Amino acid sequence: MDLKLSSVSHYYGDTQVLRDISLDIPSGQIVCIVGPSGCGKSTLLRMLGGLERPSEGKVLQLGDAPAGCLNPLTYIFQDFALLPWRTVHGNVALVLEDHGLSRKERDAIIADVLARTKLTDFADALPKQLSGGMKQRVAIARALAVNPAVMLMDEPLSALDSQTRELLMDDLVALWTRQPFTAVYVTHNLAEAVRLGHKIVVLSRRPGKLREVVELDMPLAERHHGDPALEAQQQHLWGLMRDEAAAADAELIDG
Numbered sequence: 001m002d003l004k005l006s007s008v009s010h011y012y013g014d015t016q017v018l019r020d021i022s023l024d025i026p027s028g029q030i031v032c033i034v035g036p037s038g039c040g041k042s043t044l045l046r047m048l049g050g051l052e053r054p055s056e057g058k059v060l061q062l063g064d065a066p067a068g069c070l071n072p073l074t075y076i077f078q079d080f081a082l083l084p085w086r087t088v089h090g091n092v093a094l095v096l097e098d099h100g101l102s103r104k105e106r107d108a109i110i111a112d113v114l115a116r117t118k119l120t121d122f123a124d125a126l127p128k129q130l131s132g133g134m135k136q137r138v139a140i141a142r143a144l145a146v147n148p149a150v151m152l153m154d155e156p157l158s159a160l161d162s163q164t165r166e167l168l169m170d171d172l173v174a175l176w177t178r179q180p181f182t183a184v185y186v187t188h189n190l191a192e193a194v195r196l197g198h199k200i201v202v203l204s205r206r207p208g209k210l211r212e213v214v215e216l217d218m219p220l221a222e223r224h225h226g227d228p229a230l231e232a233q234q235q236h237l238w239g240l241m242r243d244e245a246a247a248a249d250a251e252l253i254d255g
C-alpha cells in the first residue's frame with residue numbers, strides 16, 4: 001500500500017500549519033520528514049495515520065495492505081507508550097487481541113517479532129527492568145506484530161542517548177534489510193535522516209511547505225556513521241534548514 005498526500009493544507013483556527021503539501025510514500029521505503037520546530041511534522045504524521053483530516057487536500061491510501069496485516073497504520077512514539085504492568089510478551093500480545101487469532105497463532109507472531117528485535121530473552125521482563133533502547137525495541141516489535149502497511153514514527157529515538165540511538169539505527173537498518181517495511185519517520189536529527197531515509201522531505205518553517213525532497217540511493221546497509229557522502233548530504237540538509245530553524249527559534253522565543 002502506498003500513501004499519497006495531494007495538495008494538503010491545514011489550519012488550527014486562523015493559524016496555517018501546513019501549506020499545499022503533495023508527497024508520495026512508496027511501499028517498501030523509509031521516508032524521513034525534517035524541518036524546524038513547529039513546522040507541522042507531527043500534524044502531517046497524524047494526517048497520514050487518519051487521526052486528523054486536512055483542512056484542504058487529500059490523504060490517499062493506494063493499493064492493498066500486506067497479507068496478514070492487522071492494522072494498516074501503526075505509530076511508534078518517542079516515549080515508547082508501553083503498559084508498565086505488562087511484560088514484554090504481554091505488551092506485544094496486547095495489539096494481537098480481538099483479531100480472532102488462536103493462541104498458537106498469537107504466540108508464533110510474538111516469537112517472530114521478539115526474535116527480529118533481539119528481545120527473545122526478555123519476553124518475561126517488565127518495562128521498568130529495561131533500558132530506554134530496549135523499551136523502544138519493544139515498541140518496534142509491537143508495531144511489527146500487526147504487520148502494518150506503514151509505520152508512522154514520531155521522533156522514535158529522540159529520548160535516547162547518542163550511543164543507544166546509534167545501536168537502534170543499526171537495528172532498524174538490519175530489520176529493514178531482512179524484510180523491508182514502509183515507514184514515515186519524523187525527526188529533528190539530520191544524522192538519523194541520512195542513515196535511514198530513502199527519501200528525505202525538508203519542510204520550511206510554519207506554515208510547513210515542501211522545501212526539497214532529497215532522494216538517497218545508497219543502500220541502507222552500506223550507510224555508516226561518518227561516511228563522507230552521508231556527511232555531505234547532512235550538510236546540504238542543514239544548509240536548507242539553518243535559516244528556517246533560526247527564524248522558527250526566534251519566533252518561539254518572541255511568542
Ligand SMILES: Nc1ncnc2c1ncn2[C@@H]1O[C@H](COP(=O)(O)OP(=O)(O)OP(=O)(O)O)[C@@H](O)[C@H]1O
Pocket residue numbers: 012017035036037038039040041042043044206
Ligand atoms: N491540536 C492542535 N491545536 C492547535 N494547534 C496545534 C495543535 N497541534 C499542533 N498545533 C500547532 O501547530 C503547529 C505545528 O505543530 P506540530 O506538532 O505538527 O509541529 P512539529 O513540526 O511536529 O513540531 P516539533 O518539531 O516542535 O515537534 C505548532 O505551532 C503547534 O503549536
